[in-house]
Amino acid sequence: MAKQSIANLNLNLLTPLTPEIMSRQATINIGTIGHVAHGKSTVVKCLSGIDTGKFGREKQQNRTIHLGYANAKIFECDNAECPRPQRYRATGSNASDQFPCDRPGCVGQFHLLRHISFVDCPGHETFMAAMLNGAAIMDAALMVIAANEFCPQPQTYEHLAAVNIMNLKSILILQNKIDLVGQVKAEEQCEQIKSFIKDTNAKYAPIIPISAQLNCNMDSVCDFIVRKIPIPIRDFTSKPKMTIIRSFDVNKPGTDADDLKGGIAGGSIIQGVLKVNQTIEIRPGLIFKDNTGQLQCSPIKSKIISLYAEKNTLEFAVPGGLIGVGTKIDPTLTRADRLVGQVLGEAGSLSRIYIEITAKYSLLKRVVGVQSDSSNRSTKINKLSENEVLLINIGSLSTGGRVLRVKSDLVKIQLTKPVCADINEKLALSRRIDGHSRLIGWGEIQTGKEIEPQMDM
Numbered sequence: 001m002a003k004q005s006i007a008n009l010n011l012n013l014l015t016p017l018t019p020e021i022m023s024r025q026a027t028i029n030i031g032t033i034g035h036v037a038h039g040k041s042t043v044v045k046c047l048s049g050i051d052t053g054k055f056g057r058e059k060q061q062n063r064t065i066h067l068g069y070a071n072a073k074i075f076e077c078d079n080a081e082c083p084r085p086q087r088y089r090a091t092g093s094n095a096s097d098q099f100p101c102d103r104p105g106c107v108g109q110f111h112l113l114r115h116i117s118f119v120d121c122p123g124h125e126t127f128m129a130a131m132l133n134g135a136a137i138m139d140a141a142l143m144v145i146a147a148n149e150f151c152p153q154p155q156t157y158e159h160l161a162a163v164n165i166m167n168l169k170s171i172l173i174l175q176n177k178i179d180l181v182g183q184v185k186a187e188e189q190c191e192q193i194k195s196f197i198k199d200t201n202a203k204y205a206p207i208i209p210i211s212a213q214l215n216c217n218m219d220s221v222c223d224f225i226v227r228k229i230p231i232p233i234r235d236f237t238s239k240p241k242m243t244i245i246r247s248f249d250v251n252k253p254g255t256d257a258d259d260l261k262g263g264i265a266g267g268s269i270i271q272g273v274l275k276v277n278q279t280i281e282i283r284p285g286l287i288f289k290d291n292t293g294q295l296q297c298s299p300i301k302s303k304i305i306s307l308y309a310e311k312n313t314l315e316f317a318v319p320g321g322l323i324g325v326g327t328k329i330d331p332t333l334t335r336a337d338r339l340v341g342q343v344l345g346e347a348g349s350l351s352r353i354y355i356e357i358t359a360k361y362s363l364l365k366r367v368v369g370v371q372s373d374s375s376n377r378s379t380k381i382n383k384l385s386e387n388e389v390l391l392i393n394i395g396s397l398s399t400g401g402r403v404l405r406v407k408s409d410l411v412k413i414q415l416t417k418p419v420c421a422d423i424n425e426k427l428a429l430s431r432r433i434d435g436h437s438r439l440i441g442w443g444e445i446q447t448g449k450e451i452e453p454q455m456d457m
């Protein structure tokens, strides 16, 4: 694996394909989206070798509850005679960057072309908020559709609406479980898929038949990822900013004693470069009520003591993938995902903290993601009304929000949790309908009422 050196780092020359970076960390985020049990996690496992965290309750119920993450490297054989798609191969993230082609008789070498981070979304309707948080960091999506069911199923519809809102156009469709149907059924379903996507962001998406369970045609998936998913344009030179997706207080046996003392924040860098030894701030930080019952916050200041991407240690980390940031923060503040939804960056450079936001918003025409999609009357979305409580997703934050005022295309919302956000940042609006949180619209922050941060922690 290529060595990293901060001393030789020229930010102006970096790209997501710079060998020194791509060797150790994923630089493109690809979401797996689609209906429950259509095979999203199996696709990710097949490409990365990683079971994306179906733990405890998830394993018992055989369904994903949280976002799962797994990195994969994609290689191409350098022998011009090696045919497509067999000339492409995916491995786990800690593979070396070059190795001999394993196609019988081929004398070529596989070379690293892409390092991908898969953001594996839960397909069950109950976990839509997690899916929306994942959508906020995706550069592209694999929409997994099981070949043995009618298309579209409710969350196929809802997930596509969510990535439409994020304006994500780079989508590949994987027609999975092809082993369960004959050719006629597969072709029939392919027509259903084409008619479903024709007026959506996925209208130009290629449809790739696969069986993730049997590792069948997965080299085609690699081929399409390389040829059809554009390299994201990243900002390496602005002050670093990371949206926190996980936080924990894991003790790593056998590591440096200092490493055992601090909490860890995991997230995706939106812009800039984080470096070991850098002084950082986390906003809003510690959230509490003052003696008048008002919400207040104290940003957390600390220093980066380690950086890693899965098992690869880093000297510096750039946008893309899930980055673990080891800090000296009191582990009780990072335990059990306490910092999820917050923003980490260079001290003094982060955005303002809002407790009320005014957003320019649009509503979907009707509720997607319910079985009764075809009966328009029951799924029509009613206008926003004052005092109603919505679920708001901003970056990796999911919070409640009470509607204070609605005027033409503007809505003023009081948030249950403060958010560190930028003006013009996107948000998703969901409403509780029939006991489930349903995506109903989206917006962009225009202004807000700030909280003045209290003394730093």
Ligand SMILES: Nc1nc2c(ncn2[C@@H]2O[C@H](COP(=O)(O)OP(=O)(O)OP(=O)(O)O)[C@@H](O)[C@H]2O)c(=O)[nH]1
Pocket: 034, 035, 036, 037, 038, 039, 040, 041, 042, 043, 062, 063, 064, 065, 121, 122, 123, 124, 176, 177, 178, 179, 180, 210, 211, 212, 213, 214
């Ligand atoms: N026959 C067959 N079964 C498959 C295939 N891919 C996945 N499965 C099975 O389908 C079931 C669901 O697969 P998962 O990968 O957990 O589905 P998922 O979409 O990640 O599920 P959620 O995250 O809970 O929405 C499992 O029992 C898999 O073994 C396939 O290609 N063929």
